[in-house]
Amino acid sequence: MDSSSEASSMAQGLGIVRLVANREKCGRQLLGVSQLASELDMEQSRVSRLTKELCELGLLERVERGPFRTGPRFFGLAAALNTGWVRESRSELEALVASFGLRSRVSVREGFRVILLRASSNDAVPGSFVKPGMVTPVWCTGSGRALLWDDQQPAVRALLQGVNFIGVGGPGAAHSPQEVAELLDRDRARGFIVAEEEFEHGVYELAVPVRGAEGSILAALSVLGSRAEINSNTNDIARALTAAAERLRSHEGRDRDAGRKGLAS
Template identity: 90%
Template sequence: MDSSSEASSMAQGLRIVRLVADREKWGRRLLGVSQLAAELEMEQSRVSRLTQELCELGLLERVERGPFRTGPRFFGLAAALNTGWVRESRSELEALVASFGLRARVSVREGFRVILLRASSNDAVPGSFVKPGMVTPVWCTGSGRALLWDHGTPAVEALLEGVNFIGVGGPGAAHSPQEVAELLDRDRARGFILAEEEFEHGVYELAVPVRRADGSILAALSVLGGRAEIESGTDDIAAALTAAGQRLGSNDGRARENDGRKGLAG
C-alpha cells in the first residue's frame, strides 16, 4: 500500500470534481477527458482513469461519452456539508482566529488519510492547496493523531501496516506505527495533541478530537502556527479547542435527533 500515491490520486480526483462542479455552477461549457487534462495540466490517461472511478462512485456522470457533469452522490455530499455541526464549524473556526490569531481547521479521517472539511479564513492564500478536500497523512499531523485518539497500539499498527513513511512529513514526523503509538500515549496524558514540525518545517499544530454524543470520534479540530505562537498559550488554546469541539459534537447530536423526528413524522 503506497499511501503517498493514494493520497495523490484522491487529491487529483477532487481537483477534477471541483473543476466540473465550478463550470456547471457558473454555466460554462462542460468538458470531456482531453479538455479536463489540458485545464488541469494532467496526463490524459490519468484523467481518463480517475474520471471513470469518479463516475463509478457517483461523484461524476457522463452520458454517451459526452462531457462530464456532477453526479447524484456529489449533491448528497454537498448537502451534508451544509447541515448540522459542519455548518456550525465555520463560526467556531473564526472564533479561534479572533482569540488566538492562529489558522484553524476541522478534518475527518478516511483510513490513513485526513480530509480537510473546512478551514478558517486566514488559512490560505491565492494558489494555496489548503482547500476543503485537501488530503494529508494521519500519522504526521496533529489532526490525524486526534482522529486516532481512541486507537491502541495494535489498532495503530494494523491501520498503518505497509504504509510508506519515507519522505513524508517534516523533521518531527514519526517513521513507524510504533512511534505514532508512542506519540499518542504522550499526548493522551496531557489531554491534547501537539505536533511539532511533524508535517511541515516550522509549523506546530495543536488538535483535539470532536466526539459524538455516544463518545465516538466525529472529527478533529486543530489550530496551526509557529512554535512561539503555540507554546505561549498552549493551555488556553487547548481549553478553547476542547470547548469548541464539545459544542460541535452536541450540534451533531441535535442534528441526528432532528433527523430521527423527521423520519418518525414521515
C-alpha cells in the same frame, strides 16, 4: 514525496475535482484524461495518476474508460457541510482566530487520509491548496492523530500497514506505525495532540477530537501556528479547543434529535 510536492499534488487534484464538478453542474460534456490534461495544461500522465487517486478516495468516479464524474465521497462532503454542527464550526473557527490569531481547521478521516471540511478565514491566500477537500496524511498531522484518538496500537498498526512513510511530512513526522502509536499514547496522557513540525517545516499543530452525541469521533478540531505561538499558550489553546469541540458535539446532538423527530412525524 516532500511536503511541497504533496501540496502541489493536492492543489492539482482539487483543480481536477472542481473542473469535473463545474462541468457536471452546468450540464457540459464530461471529460476523460486527455481532455482534462488539455483543459488544465497538465501532463497527461500526471492527470492519469491524480484521477486514479481521486477515484480511490471516492471524490471522482469513472465507468470503464469513459469520462469522469463526481463520486459519492464528493456528495458526502457536500452533504456534511450542510449539517448544523459543521455550519456552526465556522463561528468556532473564527472565535479561535480572534482569541489566538492562529489558523484553525475542522477535518474528518477517510482511511489513512485526513480530509479538510472547513478552514478559518486566515488559513489560505489566493491560489492556496488549503480548501475544503484538501487531503493530508493521518500519521503526520495533529488532526490525523486526533481522529485516531480512540484507536489502540493494534488498530493503528493495521490501518497504516503498507503505508510508505519515506519522504512524507516534516522533520518531526513519524516513520512507522509504532511511532504513530507511541505519539498517540504520549498525547492521550496530556489530553490533546501537539504535532511539532510533523507535516510542514516550522508549523506546530494542536488538535482535539470532536465527538458525536453518542461518543464516537466525528472530526478533529485543530489550530496551526509557529512553535512560539503554540508553546507560549498551549494550555489555554487546548482548553479553548476542548470547549469548542464540546459545543460542536451539542450541535450534533440537536441535529440527531431533529432527525429522529422528523422520521417519527
